[in-house]
Amino acid sequence: MRREDHRSHSFCLHPRRWIYAGRLVLRRDRSETRFTWPIQLQKNHQPHQDPYTVELSPGLGLGAFATHDLATGSIILREAPVIRISRPSHLKGSGYPIAEVTRVVREEYTKLPPAAQDEVLSLTYHAKPGEVASLNNDPLGVIFRTNAYNTGDGFGLFPKIARINHSCRPNAGYYWSEALQKRIIYATREIAEGEEITVSYIPLTLPQSERQHRLNRYGFTCTCSACTLPPPSLALSDTRRRDIGTALSAFSTQLNLTISSSPSALRKARKNAKSSLELAKLVEGEGLADYLPEVCRIVAISHARVGDWGTASVWANRGFEGWVRVDQRGRETLEMFELTGRFVEMWKEQIRNETERG
Numbered sequence: 001m002r003r004e005d006h007r008s009h010s011f012c013l014h015p016r017r018w019i020y021a022g023r024l025v026l027r028r029d030r031s032e033t034r035f036t037w038p039i040q041l042q043k044n045h046q047p048h049q050d051p052y053t054v055e056l057s058p059g060l061g062l063g064a065f066a067t068h069d070l071a072t073g074s075i076i077l078r079e080a081p082v083i084r085i086s087r088p089s090h091l092k093g094s095g096y097p098i099a100e101v102t103r104v105v106r107e108e109y110t111k112l113p114p115a116a117q118d119e120v121l122s123l124t125y126h127a128k129p130g131e132v133a134s135l136n137n138d139p140l141g142v143i144f145r146t147n148a149y150n151t152g153d154g155f156g157l158f159p160k161i162a163r164i165n166h167s168c169r170p171n172a173g174y175y176w177s178e179a180l181q182k183r184i185i186y187a188t189r190e191i192a193e194g195e196e197i198t199v200s201y202i203p204l205t206l207p208q209s210e211r212q213h214r215l216n217r218y219g220f221t222c223t224c225s226a227c228t229l230p231p232p233s234l235a236l237s238d239t240r241r242r243d244i245g246t247a248l249s250a251f252s253t254q255l256n257l258t259i260s261s262s263p264s265a266l267r268k269a270r271k272n273a274k275s276s277l278e279l280a281k282l283v284e285g286e287g288l289a290d291y292l293p294e295v296c297r298i299v300a301i302s303h304a305r306v307g308d309w310g311t312a313s314v315w316a317n318r319g320f321e322g323w324v325r326v327d328q329r330g331r332e333t334l335e336m337f338e339l340t341g342r343f344v345e346m347w348k349e350q351i352r353n354e355t356e357r358g
């Protein structure tokens with residue numbers, strides 16, 4: 001059993017509800033594994049100052065910059081959409097035609113107060129030559145196309161989030177909270193004061209050439225640290241990202257909690273559990289921190305399927321820690337909370353049984 005360092009937590013699950021904090025130490029032989037479960041909750045002592053400011057980012061237009069050091073998991077911004085449009089069912093899979101986007105966005109735009117209209121019109125956009133002229137000189141559709149994010153069932157314009165630039169190795173992630181009806185931006189790793197805050201506009205498991213192709217619609221060539229690697233390292237990064245993408249989609253069909261019983265199913269499940277740890281290493285090595293909470297879930301469930309409750313508990317707990325900071329009442333947070341509790345109980349029972357057997 002591996003030794004896990006005890007980690008302290010400084011966030012609040014519910015502002016007025018304090019949850020029992022107990023430290024769980026499980027011992028086997030001379031090694032021990034400790035972690036705190038349920039998590040130790042303390043008051044959130046984040047500074048009151050806004051975590052970011054908007055400034056010029058050389059070569060990228062405006063960008064968002066950290067005003068102080070931000071810890072992993074810090075919430076940078078929560079924003080509700082000023083304009084929200086639904087996904088047209090008849091066009092599933094194909095893009096929204098820009099003339100139609102322009103029409104529906106204008107309809108919503110006219111309902112906004114003047115200050116919000118000005119904020120929308122101030123946003124950067126990328127259009128093909130002659131495109132805005134072909135839309136009766138109405139830029140709203142292309143503003144929307146350049147800046148919108150999804151909102152679960154549709155798309156929304158978030159004028160503050162829209163100032164955040166792209167990187168293929170971002171330091172922030174985003175999340176649409178159904179409960180809050182807001183998009184949340186959070187630090188996926190430590191961000192130093194003055195550092196630019198970046199998110200990804202595209203899936204990051206694509207190789208560099210495909211990423212550049214996808215970014216064409218935003219009108220720029222990405223020069224982030226991942227895209228400008230020297231050729232041998234770039235080839236390695238491309239392979240790693242492809243492998244991560246393949247593994248993520250392969251695991252997506254195997255994430256149930258049925259314990260494998262037949263020898264061949266168990267052999268396969270053991271192989272998968274091993275691959276899940278390799279996936280975690282690849283994601284960490286490639287610096288794709290916003291994929292980590294999902295990978296924690298994969299590692300946890302893959303180890304539960306082979307009855308390795310220690311590893312399953314530690315990774316479920318890690319996944320929970322990742323999600324709870326982002327959305328305390330989110331579906332993923334609650335799932336990982338529930339799984340950690342369940343796995344810890346199984347783990348305790350496993351150790352009790354082993355101790356009794358001597």
Ligand SMILES: C[S@@+](CC[C@H](N)C(=O)[O-])C[C@H]1O[C@@H](n2cnc3c(N)ncnc32)[C@H](O)[C@@H]1O
Pocket residue numbers: 059060061062063123124125126146147162163164165166167218219220221222223224
């Ligand atoms: C959603 S906006 C981001 C904020 C924008 N920089 C601004 O000034 O409002 C997207 C636009 O920002 C620019 N941009 C974002 N990320 C970039 C990057 N990594 N490199 C160059 N330009 C970038 C592109 O012009 C893109 O169309």
